[in-house]
Amino acid sequence: MTDEIEIKDRAAREAADKVADYEHGWSSDIETEFAEKGLNEDTVRFISAKKNEPEWMLEWRLKAFRMWQEMTPPDWAKLNVPPIDYQDAYYYAAPKAKKKLESLDEVDPEILKVYEKLGIPIEEQKVLAGVEGARKVAVDAVFDSVSVATTFRAELERAGVIFRSISEAIKEYPDLVRKWLGKVVPMHDNYFATLNCAVFSDGTFVYIPEGVRCPMELSTYFRINAENTGQFERTLIVADKGSYVSYLEGCTAPMRDENQLHAAVVELVALDDAEIKYSTVQNWYPGDAEGKGGIYNFVTKRALCQGKNSKVSWTQVETGSAVTWKYPSCVLNGENSVGEFYSVAVTNNYQQADTGTKMIHNGKGSRSTIISKGISAGRSNNTYRGLVRVAPNAEGVRNFTQCDSLLLGSDCGAHTVPYIEVRNPSAQIEHEATTSKISDDQLFYAMQRGLGQEEAVALIVNGFAKEVLQQLPMEFAVEAQKLLGISLEGSVG
Amino acid sequence: MLQITNLHATVADKPILKGLTLSLNAGEIHAIMGPNGAGKSTLGYVLSGRPGYEVTEGSVTFNGEDLLAMDPHERAAAGLFLGFQYPVEIPGVSNVQFLREALNAQRKHRGEEPLSGGEFLKLARAQADAMGMDMEMLKRPVNVGFSGGEKKRNEMVQMGIIDPALAILDETDSGLDIDALRVVGEGINRIMRRPDKAVLLITHYQRLLDYVQPDFVHVLADGRITRSGGPELALELEREGYKELAA
Numbered sequence: 001m002t003d004e005i006e007i008k009d010r011a012a013r014e015a016a017d018k019v020a021d022y023e024h025g026w027s028s029d030i031e032t033e034f035a036e037k038g039l040n041e042d043t044v045r046f047i048s049a050k051k052n053e054p055e056w057m058l059e060w061r062l063k064a065f066r067m068w069q070e071m072t073p074p075d076w077a078k079l080n081v082p083p084i085d086y087q088d089a090y091y092y093a094a095p096k097a098k099k100k101l102e103s104l105d106e107v108d109p110e111i112l113k114v115y116e117k118l119g120i121p122i123e124e125q126k127v128l129a130g131v132e133g134a135r136k137v138a139v140d141a142v143f144d145s146v147s148v149a150t151t152f153r154a155e156l157e158r159a160g161v162i163f164r165s166i167s168e169a170i171k172e173y174p175d176l177v178r179k180w181l182g183k184v185v186p187m188h189d190n191y192f193a194t195l196n197c198a199v200f201s202d203g204t205f206v207y208i209p210e211g212v213r214c215p216m217e218l219s220t221y222f223r224i225n226a227e228n229t230g231q232f233e234r235t236l237i238v239a240d241k242g243s244y245v246s247y248l249e250g251c252t253a254p255m256r257d258e259n260q261l262h263a264a265v266v267e268l269v270a271l272d273d274a275e276i277k278y279s280t281v282q283n284w285y286p287g288d289a290e291g292k293g294g295i296y297n298f299v300t301k302r303a304l305c306q307g308k309n310s311k312v313s314w315t316q317v318e319t320g321s322a323v324t325w326k327y328p329s330c331v332l333n334g335e336n337s338v339g340e341f342y343s344v345a346v347t348n349n350y351q352q353a354d355t356g357t358k359m360i361h362n363g364k365g366s367r368s369t370i371i372s373k374g375i376s377a378g379r380s381n382n383t384y385r386g387l388v389r390v391a392p393n394a395e396g397v398r399n400f401t402q403c404d405s406l407l408l409g410s411d412c413g414a415h416t417v418p419y420i421e422v423r424n425p426s427a428q429i430e431h432e433a434t435t436s437k438i439s440d441d442q443l444f445y446a447m448q449r450g451l452g453q454e455e456a457v458a459l460i461v462n463g464f465a466k467e468v469l470q471q472l473p474m475e476f477a478v479e480a481q482k483l484l485g486i487s488l489e490g491s492v493g
Numbered sequence: 494m495l496q497i498t499n500l501h502a503t504v505a506d507k508p509i510l511k512g513l514t515l516s517l518n519a520g521e522i523h524a525i526m527g528p529n530g531a532g533k534s535t536l537g538y539v540l541s542g543r544p545g546y547e548v549t550e551g552s553v554t555f556n557g558e559d560l561l562a563m564d565p566h567e568r569a570a571a572g573l574f575l576g577f578q579y580p581v582e583i584p585g586v587s588n589v590q591f592l593r594e595a596l597n598a599q600r601k602h603r604g605e606e607p608l609s610g611g612e613f614l615k616l617a618r619a620q621a622d623a624m625g626m627d628m629e630m631l632k633r634p635v636n637v638g639f640s641g642g643e644k645k646r647n648e649m650v651q652m653g654i655i656d657p658a659l660a661i662l663d664e665t666d667s668g669l670d671i672d673a674l675r676v677v678g679e680g681i682n683r684i685m686r687r688p689d690k691a692v693l694l695i696t697h698y699q700r701l702l703d704y705v706q707p708d709f710v711h712v713l714a715d716g717r718i719t720r721s722g723g724p725e726l727a728l729e730l731e732r733e734g735y736k737e738l739a740a
Contacts, residue, residue, distance in 0.1 A: 439581075440544065440545075441581045442581050442582075442583055444543050444544065444565065444581075445577065445580070445581035445583070446583070446591070446595070447542075447564075447565040447566045447569070448541050448542075448543075448565055448566075448568075448569055448574075448575050448577075449569060449591070449592070449595035449651065449655065450566050450569040450570055450595040450596065450598040450599035450602070450655070451566055451594060451595055451598050452564075452566050452598065453564075453566075455566075455594070455598060456566075459583075459586055459590075459591065459594060460583060460586065462585070462586070463583055463584055463585030463586035463634065464584065464585055465585070466585035466586075467585070
């Protein structure tokens with residue numbers, strides 16, 4: 001173990017000590033410009049007009065909206081979700097328009113305060129403060145629905161990297177956006193993805209040109225801050241031949257009683273020899289201990305490993321949201337392409353998570369690895385749902401899947417639903433699954449050595465999830481370790 | 494240092510300790526011997542506060558404080574260490590991480606500054622070296638894949654790092670070959686044979702006592718101390734068996 005990791009562990013522990021309840025439970029006071037409540041074609045037109053979108057974009061949105069009206073929500077997940085009244089919500093909220101910002105100094109101090117409370121990692125605060133030699137992490141700050149500030153644009157541009165809010169990209173790079181938007185997740189893919197196509201508010205566009213290794217990690221902080229406002233983020237990342245990018249996404253939300261709907265779509269494209277590493281720490285408000293409130297998180301994330309030797313790696317740490325419906329997937333079209341899915345999902349109290357991945361092997365020699373760690377506590381339900389599919393022409397495919405579930409207490413549920421469809425006899429598919437309870441022996445051993453009960457739980461759970469946590473970039477690993485401990489507070493004893 | 498008075502304890506409503514009285518002073522090593530099922534391990538668990546071990550009567554003070562009123566981690570911070578008969582595996586958590594967090598939690602509880610990564614590693618390395626344990630083992634997950642002997646040796650490394658005032662060692666000699674037994678015995682002497690420390694050695698056999706000379710030997714039978722004496726009592730027990738002496 002290196003000293004660096006040592007320090008990380010300590011930082012995580014100290015941070016955890018400071019945090020009592022849900023630390024992001026507050027909302028800031030910023031004037032919001034809403035679209036009218038409800039959802040109809042006028043809402044879609046309003047959003048498009050607000051964003052000064054070109055005609056083709058509006059048409060695309062309207063087409064999706066009409067399609068969505070004919071669709072029904074999926075019901076196959078092991079989730080118990082009350083019916084959502086889509087007319088009883090706002091679909092557009094933006095901080096009041098200001099003139100174009102030259103620097104972060106010009107950002108609404110209220111918004112900066114939000115980031116401060118959020119505890120945006122010190123390194124990034126240094127970056128934001130312009131500290132010499134601070135680690136380069138570009139922040140495309142998505143506050144509510146509109147991108148407020150983008151840093152490091154110049155340096156990225158020197159490398160030829162395009163890092164924009166998707167609204168900007170639609171205007172500045174329409175050909176690139178049109179080429180790939182909806183190509184990984186088709187407009188008709190599923191109820192929530194179609195809804196997102198119609199009303200997506202903002203999000204991120206990244207293009208890494210051929211042969212370029214992105215000079216910094218890209219990170220976006222999503223935040224829901226307006227009452228009754230659905231969030232419909234849209235992210236598109238295209239890695240051209242031989243390029244590499246690591247993208248970090250972190251999420252928190254203020255405490256509200258209302259259930260807030262979130263239906264994001266993330267599309268990744270990796271061409272020949274390109275690699276994308278996409279990491280998420282999701283800490284949206286999970287609802288209170290009685291199951292009241294919390295975010296409904298219906299996300300469609302999919303990667304197209306289109307080129308030969310392309311690689312996409314999803315890493316997610318899911319601790320928040322009342323309901324999580326999320327299957328970051330890889331369509332492995334390229335010969336010898338690689339898909340990876342590393343997941344930790346924690347559910348406590350009345351949280352419900354149905355999450356996993358799909359690895360669609362169309363390319364010869366394509367390989368995939370799935371490591372899923374589910375941790376259930378309280379009265380929660382935690383389901384791993386995964387599909388491994390091998391197409392008839394895909395020779396020499398390999399998959400390894402490991403699904404481990406850890407139970408805390410006796411009122412929670414852990415479920416594993418693997419689907420394996422192999423149509424080529426040369427495939428090698430391995431699936432391992434375990435379910436265990438956190439043992440009294442382990443807890444007592446740790447406590448006898450000096451750890452308090454919750455510290456002991458956090459330590460053991462972090463050990464259980466280690467294979468996944470170590471996939472995260474360092475600054476996220478700290479946050480993730482902290483979150484695991486916080487999310488499980490009060491779950492034993 | 495430790496004063497146990499008329500201790501009664503149950504496990505799952507079954508009485509195991511039935512009026513045990515014992516006193517340990519600083520600088521003393523006491524051996525507790527007795528047949529299987531006499532309550533030896535229960536005594537260790539009750540003193541360290543394991544959930545499920547319920548004290549129904551009696552008292553225990555540790556340096557004048559009411560030990561039974563403390564949570565397990567508070568007892569650890571107060572200086573009580575339990576060497577486990579079956580050390581527990583914690584997958585994914587390295588020994589170094591485990592011990593550093595544990596030690597710093599104790600220090601924090603006592604109002605002391607935490608050890609930095611560098612300070613801790615230096616301490617850990619010294620203790621591992623002293624027990625003849627490869628530093629690489631300390632980087633591995635706690636007890637995972639360790640042999641029985643390695644686990645016991647690891648307990649002694651942990652004891653050296655934590656440096657407790659009172660060590661309760663539950664069958665630390667079980668599962669050790671003769672060389673490992675010597676190393677563990679020397680470890681106990683090196684770490685704990687001090688004027689300000691005390692040891693309660695729970696053991697089934699006399700052989701560990703060849704290496705760790707006890708000041709007092711007690712026989713625990715049916716939840717009570719039935720006989721006490723000097724080191725010669727252990728030899729007598731070895732010769733005669735418990736049956737003769739326990740009654």
